[in-house]
Amino acid sequence: MPIYLNEPSSFLQRLAEDFQYVYLLQRASREVESTSRLAYVTAFTISPYASVIGRTFKPFNPLLGETYELTHRKFFFLSEQVVHHPPITAYHCHNEYMTNFASISVNVKILGKSVEVTIPGSSHLILRYQKKGGSTSTGRERHTDKCARLDKKHIFGSAEGRNLDECEVRSCASTKRNSQGRDPPEEYGHEHYTYERANMIIHNIIFGKLWVELHGNILIRNHNNGDFSIVSYIRKGWFEKEIHKVRAVVCDRHKNVIFYIYGKWSQEINIAYVKHLKKQEYGSYFFNADGSENSSHFNRNTLNEFIGNVDWQFFENHVDVLNGVCVWRAPKRPKHSELYYGFNSMTVELNEITPEYDPTKGASIACTDCRFRPDQRSYENGNIEIAMSEKQRLENKQRTNSKKYVGKDSYKPKWFYKHKDPIYKDRDMYLFNNEYWVAKEKGLFTDTPDIF
Numbered sequence: 001m002p003i004y005l006n007e008p009s010s011f012l013q014r015l016a017e018d019f020q021y022v023y024l025l026q027r028a029s030r031e032v033e034s035t036s037r038l039a040y041v042t043a044f045t046i047s048p049y050a051s052v053i054g055r056t057f058k059p060f061n062p063l064l065g066e067t068y069e070l071t072h073r074k075f076f077f078l079s080e081q082v083v084h085h086p087p088i089t090a091y092h093c094h095n096e097y098m099t100n101f102a103s104i105s106v107n108v109k110i111l112g113k114s115v116e117v118t119i120p121g122s123s124h125l126i127l128r129y130q131k132k133g134g135s136t137s138t139g140r141e142r143h144t145d146k147c148a149r150l151d152k153k154h155i156f157g158s159a160e161g162r163n164l165d166e167c168e169v170r171s172c173a174s175t176k177r178n179s180q181g182r183d184p185p186e187e188y189g190h191e192h193y194t195y196e197r198a199n200m201i202i203h204n205i206i207f208g209k210l211w212v213e214l215h216g217n218i219l220i221r222n223h224n225n226g227d228f229s230i231v232s233y234i235r236k237g238w239f240e241k242e243i244h245k246v247r248a249v250v251c252d253r254h255k256n257v258i259f260y261i262y263g264k265w266s267q268e269i270n271i272a273y274v275k276h277l278k279k280q281e282y283g284s285y286f287f288n289a290d291g292s293e294n295s296s297h298f299n300r301n302t303l304n305e306f307i308g309n310v311d312w313q314f315f316e317n318h319v320d321v322l323n324g325v326c327v328w329r330a331p332k333r334p335k336h337s338e339l340y341y342g343f344n345s346m347t348v349e350l351n352e353i354t355p356e357y358d359p360t361k362g363a364s365i366a367c368t369d370c371r372f373r374p375d376q377r378s379y380e381n382g383n384i385e386i387a388m389s390e391k392q393r394l395e396n397k398q399r400t401n402s403k404k405y406v407g408k409d410s411y412k413p414k415w416f417y418k419h420k421d422p423i424y425k426d427r428d429m430y431l432f433n434n435e436y437w438v439a440k441e442k443g444l445f446t447d448t449p450d451i452f
Helices: 011-019 023-029 034-052 300-309 312-317 374-380 384-402 435-442
Strands: 006-010 058-060 067-070 076-083 088-094 098-104 107-111 114-118 123-132 186-195 199-203 211-222 228-233 245-251 257-264 268-273 325-329 416-420 428-432
Touching: 006 011, 006 374, 011 034, 011 058, 011 067, 011 076, 011 088, 011 098, 023 034, 023 123, 023 325, 034 123, 034 186, 034 211, 034 228, 034 245, 034 257, 034 268, 034 325, 067 435, 076 416, 076 435, 088 428, 098 428, 211 300, 228 300, 245 312, 257 312, 374 384
Parallel strands: 006 058
Antiparallel strands: 067 076, 076 088, 088 098, 098 123, 107 114, 114 199, 123 186, 186 211, 199 211, 211 228, 228 245, 245 257, 257 268, 268 325, 416 428
């Protein structure tokens, strides 16, 4: 594929952009009610898609064994290209309140004048949340004005270049104090969520102005207590002017709708507490109290039936009186962003070799990191002919190396290993072996493949 169709970034780096608004998970970790946490988790899964607006070029395809680390944004992120054909990328991201991991493969389908991009499989999120006084909350507990209707004083992500520290807010979950006047001791719990990614359609690939829309219904599950949410990405109708609309319902395991989420995935996300607005009685439930599936009532058909029966119009008609809270707003792009591949404020950082990533300044980092990929670096610097030559050289080198990995000597990733999905046992995925950060701390990146 001609290099001029690329942007000067790698797919490994694009995955790191999913965590640009990680403060939504920090906010989730400070909520007492489990459905309140799920509401913020749901908003987090929607927020990354705003980065595709104005991005009409494709990232570089990673080489087998290529890696990318990111550590300067209050989380530790690592991605690695673990399979060449079909391409599979594994990533792992963590900080003090969350761990997120997935194995990513991309399917592309040509639809006449448009392209549909799908990413099958589930992403995993383990949220570490604080419990006040050792109590455990469930989606069935009564939601109070103080706690569950969210904090209207905080509208996140509305300012360009916002310091992440400014997004750290006091939890509204509890103001109780013990008899000695001290805060009760904090304990921590963990919740395991899974979610899928929306289908993306890129329009006018042959002629006209490129534009993107998402579509499909996404299930997000809390595997500890059965709470779930449904996110519906809405396609533009023939006679509609609005695009990028998204809506979601956050439910407890008994299918009671607790929160309604609405907005545009390219602009802003609002959350409203709606449990008191509409009563619905269900004779069955999808998930048991331990988060496992109620096999008698949960399958794809019953889920689609539930989604079809959600009174979306009722919630849309009452948006003006829902008192929704804006929890995320897409920040403005840097000045002249349209001249730089539509990059946002985070994207422009991703390929920089700052001191914490510079081996010549004493940084400990794998030599396979895509910051050191010569064709991508030359392309970013405007040396197109050199970039084209380097790209061809690297692809030939990869083809030569791939001949070594046949039969019993098949390629094994350096930082991930193939294993059963921890939730969906009928699937395989690549899990992090935890060795990268140990090697980084010791400054011992030995036996890393020579790919550049």
